[in-house]
Structures are given as C-alpha cells and as structure tokens.
Amino acid sequence: AIQLTQSPSSLSASVGDRVTITCRASQGISSALAWYQQKPGKAPKLLIYDASSLESGVPSRFSGSGFGTDFTLTISSLQPEDFATYYCQQFNSYPLTFGGGTKVEIK
C-alpha cells in the first residue's frame, strides 16, 4: 500500500498567515492526490483534487501543487473558519490511503 506522510502533524498560526502543509507519498502517484478539510464532529470536505484542481465552491485562498511524490496544500491568508484538520489522500491505486492529518490551530 502507498503510504502518505503529512507534515507537520500540527501547527499554530494567526489569522492572515500563509500556511503550507506537505504530503509525501512512498511511491510516485502522478497527480492522483486530494485534500480534505475536517472540522470537529463533522464529515470531511473535499478541497482539492488531481493535486491542484480546486473543488467548486472552495475559496481561492486554498491551492494545491505537486506531482509524483511531493505535494503541498497552501492557504494564502488563513481565515477563522479555516481552523481544522487537513488530510491528503491518494487515489492512484487501491487501497486508498490517507495521510495522518495536520491540525491547524489558532496561535
């Protein structure tokens, strides 16, 4: 199975900060990567698919990049509603796998 390693596992940031989360795959997955946001007690929400495509309705401050084994999710200007946990997921092959998550907390 393809392993996804997210870093950092948690971070503290202030409103307005630029935040970058990385996801590294144990083998090449082309651009078959998605990013999700999850708030406490809620289901995850799709943000980015195909590594860099923004899901409809998701604010443009979210962006994704990468190819192969190294990927990033960037929030250009952190907003109060962005404090949540973020997960990457590969869909290059089954079993589908998720990264361990990155919790974004208020500084």
Added chain:
Amino acid sequence: EVQLVESGGGLVQPGGSLRLSCAASGFTFSSYSMNWVRQAPGKGLEWVSYISSSSSTIYYADSVKGRFTISRDNAKNSLYLQMNSLRAEDTAVYYCARGSYYGGYVDYWGQGTLVTVSS
C-alpha cells in the same frame, strides 16, 4: 443536492455483527462508485471498502478483508456494509462516501454513523 444518510450503527459485542446502510439522494446513484471510510475516536481517516457503480469491482482494506462485505442496490439507491466478527479496533464513525465521477477521490460524504464494539 447530494445527500448521503448512514444508519445502522450502535453498540455490539466483540465477535458480533452489524449491517450499515446508506441512503443516497440528489444524484444518479447507479452512475457512481461508492466507498466506506471510517475514523476511530480521535484518530485519522481510514478507507474501508470500494464498490463500482455496477458492483463489478470491489476492494477491501486488509484490516477488514474476510470480515466485511460491501454491497449496493441501485434500484433502492442504497449502499450497505455487512460487518461480521467485529473487534474492538473496528470502533469508529463509519462514513458513506461517493466516489468522484472520473477519479478515485471522494467528493461527498455522509454525516457518519458510530459503531462501538465493546463488551
């Protein structure tokens, strides 16, 4: 509006069985693959199983293979997960999740149903 509503969760003893259901609406259910994804309390997301739109292709995580069975009824717009030989480590919120039309990512999630395996 896409809606996925899970049901069937609850408390079950180790070794017991449970059947989860997911009622889908707001889209052409028979055109989409579906998944079950779970999340243990305080932990991350774990993919459990996949079924293609016609049920011709099915995959399972190694952790549930041989114990869980995914199925669907396109006439009833419903997805199921039969869980047998349940273990304490199967305790989690189980999400019904729609596969995207062109790819393997999940584009919609249900609200989840909690399964607790405990004596």
